[in-house]
Amino acid sequence: MGPGRSETHLPAGEGQPTTQVPVTPGVGRNAPTPRTSIPPSRKSASHGTMHGGPKGADCQLALGGNIISATFTVPHVLEYRQGSDWELRRCYRRSALMDALFYLSAERSCSHTVVAWTGEIHHVPRNEENHPPVLPSSTTISLGGSTASGAAKSRDVYVSRDDQQRLERQLSEDKICMLPVWLADETDMTAEGIELRDQSKWRRYAEHDLCALLHYQQHPPTDPYMDAERWANYYRMNQLFAERVLECYQPGDIVLVHDYYLTLLPQLLRQRYPDMRIGFYLHTPFPSNELIRCLSRRREILEGMLGSDLIAFQSFHYALHFANTCARVLGLEATSEAVNTEARRVQIEVIAVGINVSNIHSLAWKASVTEKCSSLRKQHRGRKIIVAHDPKDRLGGVDKKLLAFDRFLASYPEYQNKVVLLQIMSQTTIEEDDNEEAKYATKVNELVTEINCKYGSLDYMPIQLHSQSLSTDEYFALMRSGDVALFTSVRDGMCTSSLEYVVCQQNAHGPTMLSEFSGTASSLKEAIHINPWDVVGVADQIYNALNMSEEDRQTMHAALYGRITEHDVEYWISTLLRRLRRAVGWQTPNYVAVPGLPIISEKDTI
Numbered sequence: 001m002g003p004g005r006s007e008t009h010l011p012a013g014e015g016q017p018t019t020q021v022p023v024t025p026g027v028g029r030n031a032p033t034p035r036t037s038i039p040p041s042r043k044s045a046s047h048g049t050m051h052g053g054p055k056g057a058d059c060q061l062a063l064g065g066n067i068i069s070a071t072f073t074v075p076h077v078l079e080y081r082q083g084s085d086w087e088l089r090r091c092y093r094r095s096a097l098m099d100a101l102f103y104l105s106a107e108r109s110c111s112h113t114v115v116a117w118t119g120e121i122h123h124v125p126r127n128e129e130n131h132p133p134v135l136p137s138s139t140t141i142s143l144g145g146s147t148a149s150g151a152a153k154s155r156d157v158y159v160s161r162d163d164q165q166r167l168e169r170q171l172s173e174d175k176i177c178m179l180p181v182w183l184a185d186e187t188d189m190t191a192e193g194i195e196l197r198d199q200s201k202w203r204r205y206a207e208h209d210l211c212a213l214l215h216y217q218q219h220p221p222t223d224p225y226m227d228a229e230r231w232a233n234y235y236r237m238n239q240l241f242a243e244r245v246l247e248c249y250q251p252g253d254i255v256l257v258h259d260y261y262l263t264l265l266p267q268l269l270r271q272r273y274p275d276m277r278i279g280f281y282l283h284t285p286f287p288s289n290e291l292i293r294c295l296s297r298r299r300e301i302l303e304g305m306l307g308s309d310l311i312a313f314q315s316f317h318y319a320l321h322f323a324n325t326c327a328r329v330l331g332l333e334a335t336s337e338a339v340n341t342e343a344r345r346v347q348i349e350v351i352a353v354g355i356n357v358s359n360i361h362s363l364a365w366k367a368s369v370t371e372k373c374s375s376l377r378k379q380h381r382g383r384k385i386i387v388a389h390d391p392k393d394r395l396g397g398v399d400k401k402l403l404a405f406d407r408f409l410a411s412y413p414e415y416q417n418k419v420v421l422l423q424i425m426s427q428t429t430i431e432e433d434d435n436e437e438a439k440y441a442t443k444v445n446e447l448v449t450e451i452n453c454k455y456g457s458l459d460y461m462p463i464q465l466h467s468q469s470l471s472t473d474e475y476f477a478l479m480r481s482g483d484v485a486l487f488t489s490v491r492d493g494m495c496t497s498s499l500e501y502v503v504c505q506q507n508a509h510g511p512t513m514l515s516e517f518s519g520t521a522s523s524l525k526e527a528i529h530i531n532p533w534d535v536v537g538v539a540d541q542i543y544n545a546l547n548m549s550e551e552d553r554q555t556m557h558a559a560l561y562g563r564i565t566e567h568d569v570e571y572w573i574s575t576l577l578r579r580l581r582r583a584v585g586w587q588t589p590n591y592v593a594v595p596g597l598p599i600i601s602e603k604d605t606i
Contacts, residue, residue: 065252160193205234238264267307284493286318289325314519347583354572364476372477387482397488404538479504526559
């Protein structure tokens, strides 16, 4: 176990809320006028509360209305058998956004509906009983999900209207009331059903053009036809989301829009309801204006986001970059606190994400996790364990971590054969469109082989690299087993694993090493902040972390744990709603909506 470490069984203490919701009305194929004859689907207000109770953050903060959350995909892989109930396979492990959606769904005094794309649908023949799960690579990226190795692209699928309504009924009766968005070209939608072709096309602009740029990676222009097609699909996706939101919207409701897939949605909603209450939360970084200016659709993206009453970021630097970009690109008066458009004042806030701490306690201290944790500690008895969990792409900075670990073993030879790095690389959910990620994976594997050959032996490998997805039990066993956690992302909006590691170290007090380029670094100020590009500096900090006194470890952990428990998911969402209420209160009562973006069809842009 190593000196100063102990493990305690903590009681599991969270019940899952249950809800019963009527089937959502219609499929919402055409852009409707505001619905008055058919009431929108609403979740019953009689379901249970989150474990631990609200912190003075009840849904009075919902401004008197209900809450609609718009996010990219449902948290399931949907498997379709014609004429039968859909199989809903949960495909996420841990996600701050999922914690937020569960929290809002469990709140007693307001109803909550999630509007989300179905994701790529896999058709399973009715006579196929035992089939391996096929997880499309686009599944739930915005929910922090990950795909299994061997993921396959979905084929074209035809879904009848009856089966559409069957899925809607199932999703409305889930723990989180969901209203699915059916993404298809207009010509593929009929009264009898919907033809889903090339299902991954709806995410290509967001991932190829927008996500890359937000993470300081730029793809050079390629085929103008393909560039225009990606944008047309992105615009239509946001339009279909807007239509779906309007199906369940009633005046007085508030809409929370999540992440870069839906940057145009606030403005599209504002065009229909100028007084709609809209908050937008960006879960990724927002880069400096020099990078955003390279984006050909920069004005449309910014104007779409500015349809909100409030835009929230994980870090102050992201908020400042956004304000500077609005001033530079749009010529607007902007500070890190607000952007003034011709029609409205858009509030800017920095609100760090929070996690459900009590739920992590109940998951991490199950008997099955304790057994796996003990087995892991026994396997590496007599050695210090450094744990790491990063995405399987360049943004995770695993290559730089390995170089630093190599330097650490060379600089401090007394630790050779005395420390092991357990590196987990979770599958990325972004579709690869070049060979860069493959080259990166090859480089990482070569580094692991080189370091293990240099310092390893028959009974000792200093680095154990695992690329497969972990089960929930395996993940929390890993988090509980570490003497040190090392997170080296080169660009990251948030690092949920760093928060969960601190919670899992409640008794052992393992130090946390966190990249200064993660948005979470500003929230975990007492952690050991590192620059992943500084190989020597990271190596020295590994040594310092492993040799930290018990008193210093307890002091660091107490400060970090206090921050995480105080600023948990309840605090995050209640603060977001409270700031939105304040932002709405600053608006002029009879303002005019900002002129909308031109409606673009595929034939206009291709």
